[in-house]
Every structure is written in structure tokens, then in C-alpha cells.
Amino acid sequence: MHRGKGMKFVGDSRVPALSERKPNIPKDYSEYPGKTEAFWPNFLLKEWLVGAVFLIGYLCLTVAHPSPLERMADPTDTGYIPLPDWYFLFLYQLLKYTYASGPYNIIGAFVIPGIIFGGLLLAPFIDRGPHRRPLKRPLATGFMLLAVAGVIYLTWESVVNHDWEAAEKQGQIVAEVEIDKESEGYKIYSDQANGCINCHGENLDGGAGPALVDTGLSADEVKDIAVNGKPPGMPAGLFKGSDEELDKLGEFISGLKAE
Template identity: 45%
Template structure:
């Protein structure tokens, strides 16, 4: 602003403080001077969440490396009795895939569609729910979706576990980890018995009686071989008992009855053996030989 006609007079430009200068830089707002206000989601809040996630992940990695994973029983592809189960945090998805509308012809909907919608909505939640209100009862849509999701996940998880327990009871199966724990406690109990602290030798497994008997060859041709194995050891982890020592529990007539009528998870095998080429006399000799299997 000039005050006279002098050419060398200093000119002072007075700007309007209400007009903001344009700035293309993305500088996040500072909410520290405003109590009760939140900081910007990107990048401040998100960066803090990532840092906390990194610390938690490192803690999990340390626990994983410090405690070795226990070895299970050798894998048996012929065991059709095992019930596969995912980890607990995936039980709700495991149960969801059992329903008709998310399995079979609709398996893509159950494996890609529903999870994609749920996790996609979770990722987009900060951008869809942009209201300033923080109290959940004043955010009816977001709160309702949250409670419905929690209730659905909890119900599916609990129901899946109950259904698994029902299947175990119905098929008379013992889960592998429980089986291993029982064996561990049994071995500790056997080692600590006697008061002297000395470990007792493990009980020797029953041997096969009369392995050269002609009926042993009949056994190798029968359907019993598929489940109980060539060494008559069975698969206890899958609920298939060993035939070594079976003569201490059942007589020849009882064994014939089991072959004809089945027992527990075992279905009747008499007709299947006849169809395989064995005769009634062969089955009688087989039952007689199995009755001799005593400890």
C-alpha cells in the first residue's frame, strides 16, 4: 500500500488472513489440543496398530520356537474313522460349510462368497462408518452388525464342538491327543508304582499264537487284514482293537458271531469273506485260530 507519490516509497502488501494459501502437501491435522477428539486414521492410528501387531507377532514367534510341536501318531491313510477338526478359531467356518446352502453345489458361496463379504465389510468399516459418535448405542447400524457377527460366530463355534463330541461318542472314538495323554499318565503311573521309584519294565505285547497254522494263511486272505493288519495289532487310535489276545475275551462261537453280525464300528464280514473266495470251513478254522490268540 503506497502513501505518497514518491517512487522510492516502500510498498507494503497487506494480505487477507481469511484466505488460506493453497498447499498440495498432505499434512495430517493435529488433534492433541482438542480433548475427546481422535487422531486421523491414516497414517497415525493405522501405524500404531501395525506396530502393536508386530510386537504381538514377535511374541508368538518366540513361543513357537521355544516350545516344539508334539509329534502325533504316524499318518494312516487307510484310517477312515478319523474326524478331521480345524483349530478352534476356524470352527465357525467349519460348521458353516456343513450346511446345504454353503456346501455341495454352493461350496463356492461358502468358501469364497460369505467370507469375502464378512472380511471385506470389516476392512471397509473405517471408511463406511465415518460418524463422530463413539458410543456404541448411538451407532445402531454398526453396533447391530457387530453383535450379530459375534453371536453368529459364537453359536457356530459352540455347536461345531458339540457336534464333534457327539460324533466321537457315536463312533466310539478317542481323539489322538487324549489317547497320548492317557498313555503318558499310564506310563508314569507304571513307572512310579512300587514306592521305590524304580521303573518297571513295560508289559510285553502278546505274541501271535501258532503263526504257522494253516488258518494264519486264511487270515491273510480275509477282510480282517484290511483293518487289523498282518501283525494283528489293529489301530487302537482309530478304535480298531488288536487281535492279539482276543482269545482271552471271546470264545470261538463269539468270534463267529462277531464276524457274522459285526460289533461296534465293525460291520458284518462273513458274506464279504465268502464273496472273496473263502468257504464256511475256512471261516470256522479262522475263528478257531483267533480263539487261540491268548496272552
């Protein structure tokens, strides 16, 4: 601008005009075949497709194999053997060891898992190498393999050592039956001196012992088991009542029929 000669404007070609809006076209990555691509829509679309396949697969599995149901939880049943879902079996097995259970529950439930998962979280910061091959990332690879091996081993030990037969019996849903808890037979059954209710439950639906509803046993067979026991779980001599009470107990249990 010169004094007395007016004002002149100079435009800069590096600033695009607002009216010239360019379409949202992804960059051309043809110079790097197989190495990189546009995030949208190329990469994101592939991720969505893979996620959809896995989601449909899981839905099919849940329809084909529904979650197993057990009888209603009973807090008074001290003989029940709990079992968590498969993805927590390794922690369940860990809590069975001496220095991870009982007075050391804090170690098994928090300290050991905290060290393991903390090591996995710190692995990328400990080994900051740029390589992507596992052999060139020894620390990160070693942490991961050790954690996977530990989870697999503990899960396997939990599955092998669990009493599946007893768990299946105790978790079965039994048919409901109306029980007259004012009857003489039930009063004899619920007498703590005889010990029946402690193992077979308040509603005779089982606990540490089997359910006594719809057993198919006769009154004499019930009396024989009450006096002589039934190996391996029920010892002899548990019933402490009189012969008359034994007769009433046998008739009461043999008469329980599921609806």
C-alpha cells in the same frame, strides 16, 4: 544493496543455525490431560508392556497344556473323524450344512466367508461417522455383533455335535508291535473277504474299529467276536473263513502284545 556502496547481508531469525541442534524432547501435552500423549516413549512403551504380558501368558499356557498328539496320519483310514483347531470350528460346522457342503463346497468355503469378512472390511467405509461410541456407530457395531454371534453359535454347535469319545479313541497313540505279515494269521486277517483289515488297519492299530494290539482277549473271545460281532459298531457275520482259519485268527490276534 546500493550500487557503489558495497554489499550488505541480512539474516533471518526464523531459520535456526545448524550449530544450534535441539535435543529430541517430546512435546508438552500437559494442556490436554488424559486425552493425548507422546507416541515415543509413553504410548509405545505401554503397548510393549501389554504385549509382553499376553505373550508370557500364552507361553505359560503352552507349557502347562501342550498340544495333544495323535497317532501318525493314515490316508487309508476312511473312518477317521477330523477336527480342526478351535479357531476354525465355525467354518468346520458351516461346511456340514446342506448348501455349504458336497456340491456346494465353494459356497461354504469361499462365498459365505467372503461376504462376512468383506462386510467387516467395508464397515468402516460404510459408516464414516466421527463418533467413537458404539451406539452412535450402528452399522459398524451391528456388523461386528452379527459376525461375533455367528462365530460363537457355529463354534458351539460344532463342539456339542462332535463325537468326542470316538475321536479320543481313534486318535490314541498305540504301542508299536512287530507284526509278522507273512504269518497265516495275518494273511487270514488281511483277506478282504473277512473285512478285518478294512476297519482295524493294516498294522492292527485301529481305524473305523478299535486297535487289536494288546487287547487282553483270549483266542476264544476273539473268535466269538469275529463270528458274532460286538455291538454297537461291529455286526455279526463278517468273518467268512473256515473254522480252521478262525482258530488261527484267534491265536494271532490274542498273541499280539505291545512292547
